[in-house]
Amino acid sequence: MTVAVVPEFDWQGAAGGEADLLGLLHFGMPAAPPTAAPQLRVAAPMLAPALAWQAGWRLDGEPSAGHAGRVHYRCADGLLFGVLTVAEADFAAADPATALQRATTHAYTEVFACADALAHPRLLRVWNYLPRINQVEFGLERYRAFNAGRQLAFSASGRTLTGEVPAACALGSADGELAIAFIATTGRPRAVENPRQLSAYHYPAEYGPRSPTFSRAALLQHGGGTLLFVSGTASIVGHRSVHLGDARAQTVETLANIEAVLTEAGRVGGERFAADSLAYIAYVRHAADYPAVRAEVEARLGPRAAVAYVQADVCRAELLVEIEASGGHPIRGWNP
Template sequence: MVPANPWRAVWLSDHALVAGRHGQVAYRHDDELMYGVISVDESAFVDTPSASALQQAAEFAYREVFAALAHAGFPGLLRVWNYLPRINEIENGVERYRKFNIGRQDAFAACGRALTGRVPAASALGVRHGALEIGFFAVRRALLAVENPRQVSAYHYPETYGPRSPTFSRAAVSSSMVQDVLFISGTASIVGHQTLHHGDVAAQTRETLVNIDTVLAEAARVAPLLSPAREDLACLGYVRDPADLERIRAEVRRVIGDETQVCYVQADICRTDLLVEIEASGGHPTQGARS
């Protein structure tokens, strides 16, 4: 059942917006920030011995995104949201998220994009069915990528997590004429490259919040002009099992209080042993309901 008042995130601009479409990417932008979306149905592709349909769909989608960025003059891919059907499902012995990572990285390489270092912040979440959906922000200037000293950078993960590493940074900062904005990628209970607190959603939530604090501190170190406090963040929490929501919410309130704005949605997460993931953004005004 769809709730009567579903949650939405709306970004507002004081400037006139230009709407456009390039290939399969629809977008809008002002002088500083571009938002775009693409939907690719993997049923349009056929599994081959060298590439699954999802891998091909992911590579196609990202090639389309990079072509649209070049067309619109926004080369700095800043923040990406990836929604994959059945993200944790195993097909022919390989998890679908890992197949997606191959296609994503192939597109980055084919389009001359960095595979490490200055790569966008991102989240990858699972939905039950439908197309591969990607939303993104891009900027005209180069982004500043931020890593977490407690974690191995995702693009340096060992092959234990798949034949290709995920291509994203722990956070990204955009500098513009108007303001600097911080985007923290989907963050979970990972230290080094390993999941901690298996089966304990409260402990995973606490570890996730420590990681967010660590990324905030690192962002303040590398971008001194941008140092949003934790209570100034807008957070989105992804909950694998709706039955865990109250325990997650209680831990968030206990650790960071009621000042930080948090909304929750149900979604599968990129590792089956992760029960909660939280992303955040800061450096911009917010309004709306709190946790």
């Protein structure tokens, strides 16, 4: 019998070999070389620590691998990592006004089909990247069209729209297709909310025809430990964006929200996560704001914290920074 172990987050991606890699995220230029492991190439420039950055998840042993429809996946130890991209153009002929929504529904339908077929039915974490995320097309912001498509897929698959939903983020990409990476599991994740914020799935209708389908964080008991995934987090209190136009103040508020999520995760899961022990990705809308954002992050987490900085648009046009995190795992290859 194989005993599951806590996966490692590898700050150096495929550089340490691919045999035990579950999957990869790649940001920046130059473009990522092909890998046997599933790899999501995100069209977003890096601000630090390098012009290109690739991070991945490693397991103890070689995962099984394959393709299911558009999904390229690897799985082992009760964890499934998959990636797929979908071109909106494939859905534009019938009705251009709903192309993104239908592309999103199709993508998530494939995600669920893959997860169900491989008996890893519960989503733990999802990364979503789409071009022109804040652009209004046919009277609707693209992020809101994406939310509609995502919720429709959750509903059609019989999955819940509230409560035990996965941690997630949705960011803008410079170009390309709708790109999604996900981790699904045979285990039972526990959703975590933030008492400082209204749950995203309860947002009022002013934020779009269908609410976002994600939790503020997700916990999973795995390999004798507890994995934590903190969703993309921004300067939102209740359901309102705050500190408009001030990237420094938005960063402070974002980190306060993450601290609140960590406190709630400790209450839900019984394990306290120290903020400076996590691995972070900070998305900064304007490169000019990067020094201020980094200064506030380091003031609160310390200069040795594992933080990568990516330039990307955030899910609301008025938000200037979004930060995600993961914890409960070793961080390999981080040299501050």
